[in-house]
Amino acid sequence: MEAVRRKEVAIVGGGPAGLAAAVYLARLKRSVAVIDGSQSRLANVPRTRNYPGFPDGIPGPALLAALREQVSRYPIDHVGAQVESLERTSDGFRLAWPGGALDARMVLMATGASDVPPAMPHLAHALRTGLLRYCPVCDGYEVIDLKVGVVANGAAGVQEALYLRHFTDDVTVFMMPDAPALDAAEHARAGKASIRLAAGAVDSIREWNGKISVRHGTEDTACDSLYSALGLRIHSNLAQEAGARTDENGYLVTDRHHATNVRGLYAAGDVTLGLNQISVAVGGGAIAGAAMHLALARAERD
Ligand SMILES: Cc1cc2nc3c(=O)[nH]c(=O)nc-3n(C[C@H](O)[C@H](O)[C@H](O)COP(=O)(O)OP(=O)(O)OC[C@H]3O[C@@H](n4cnc5c(N)ncnc54)[C@H](O)[C@@H]3O)c2cc1C
Structure with a gap:
């Protein structure tokens, strides 16, 4: 087991929502880790034609590779692992995966959903x-x-x-x-x-x-x-175990800043209720990232 890492923000999930949030947070001078099980729905998209900015469309794997490349330009820790537990601590959260753990003041759940x-x-x-x-x-x-x-x-x-x-x-x-x-x-x-x-x-x-x-x-x-x-499986169980509220279909409930009811725990992308789309996931990641930065700044001032 490696030593427990420490970051201001941990992002669980490295699809469009998590990667967009990581870039926003890194550019807002926050220390960030992305822990990702590498099962993004985007990898199954043959060619998206409704994501803005690509007149001829772009294959999902190519868009995912570009988002990962953008993240790699910043000092963002990337851990390829499946987070198995998320617990609240006195000053934030502890996340654990096989062989590793991380303490973070705030957590973004960008864990998506999977098609049945x-x-x-x-x-x-x-x-x-x-x-x-x-x-x-x-x-x-x-x-x-x-x-x-x-x-x-x-x-x-x-x-x-x-x-x-x-x-x-x-x-x-x-x-x-x-x-x-x-x-x-x-x-x-x-x-x-x-x-x-x-x-x-x-x-x-x-x-x-x-x-x-x-x-x-x-x-x-x-x-x-x-x-x-045949439906979607919503990957909200970890957040639920930490006390986050879901709707009757299992989507995490958030406010307009993408905050859940658990202080410091945010969510964006397909794991939240809304249009399950890349642009919405990216937008949600951006809003959550900016909101987490402001909440951290407020706590630093108080
Ligand atoms: C066939 C298909 C075609 C589509 N076409 C389009 C399209 O044309 N346009 C469009 O806008 N959208 C399209 N979508 C939808 C789009 O892919 C999703 O809306 C988008 O990928 C959601 O992004 P996300 O970041 O929320 O989740 P995802 O991209 O699914 O990423 C979630 C990530 O979280 C990781 N994760 C989950 N749990 C854990 C855990 N416990 N620990 C660590 N990591 C974890 C997963 O491994 C995954 O990498 C399509 C989807 C499919 C399946």
């Missing part, structure tokens, strides 16, 4: 080629007038299909075997919007002839793109 993937072979390839998608806000534009499917385990599938109907007339919802039955109102909403509800539960999903094919009951339906509406 559908079971299918060659998932990474399907994501890269846009056969499988997770986020209609991000890439609904890419499926205009295409044949689109939604795989879901309940009413969220109808919601997502209604959103996608803005982009295409051809939307089919496929339900997983354990999905609760839709009620009459949901059937009516789908029917009114000409959304097809596939007969039979999903048996398997695979790439087939440049399409994504869903076997449901005894039928196979091929789509140009399939959206997964």
Whole structure:
């Protein structure tokens, strides 16, 4: 076990939210460490076309590499590890990971969320080629007038299909075997919007002839793109253990400065409620970083 490090701010998570906050804090002359498990959702983005400043879009891994490069220009400690505990101390927090620990006056949770993937072979390839998608806000534009499917385990599938109907007339919802039955109102909403509800539960999903094919009951339906509406796992458990409040979906609740209800504990990006987007994560990281600096400065004056 290495000696316990000490920083003014510890940032848990090195995606767009955490890395943006790190740059802001370092430029505000704060000592910072980023501890990152290296599972950013950004690494799965084939090419983002709605992040401002890149007219032809930019692949997620390239944007992540540029953000990391920017962080490396400042004296910011980067620890590649999964933080396993976060405890309050008399003057801040102690974070620990296998083989290491750090004391910090303030902590930013930028731990993001992860998509619940559908079971299918060659998932990474399907994501890269846009056969499988997770986020209609991000890439609904890419499926205009295409044949689109939604795989879901309940009413969220109808919601997502209604959103996608803005982009295409051809939307089919496929339900997983354990999905609760839709009620009459949901059937009516789908029917009114000409959304097809596939007969039979999903048996398997695979790439087939440049399409994504869903076997449901005894039928196979091929789509140009399939959206997964199976949900997100919100990585808020560490903060919850330290006393932070979450909403009913597990998102950390913050004020407009991105402060949680725990003094000194902030949160930004997909782990907080809001639009799960890169620009929002970067903006949240910036706001949190600036607010943490001010709170530290206030404490120094008092
Ligand atoms: C397929 C796909 C396409 C997308 N397309 C777009 C798009 O076109 N435009 C757009 O704006 N958004 C898009 N998004 C969403 C975007 O990727 C996310 O909104 C963004 O990455 C959120 O940033 P974040 O920093 O909050 O979280 P993340 O980028 O997920 O980073 C969180 C980091 O925290 C780390 N972490 C978690 N827990 C711990 C722990 N206990 N200890 C240490 N580290 C931890 C993780 O390993 C990870 O590195 C897409 C997402 C997907 C999956």
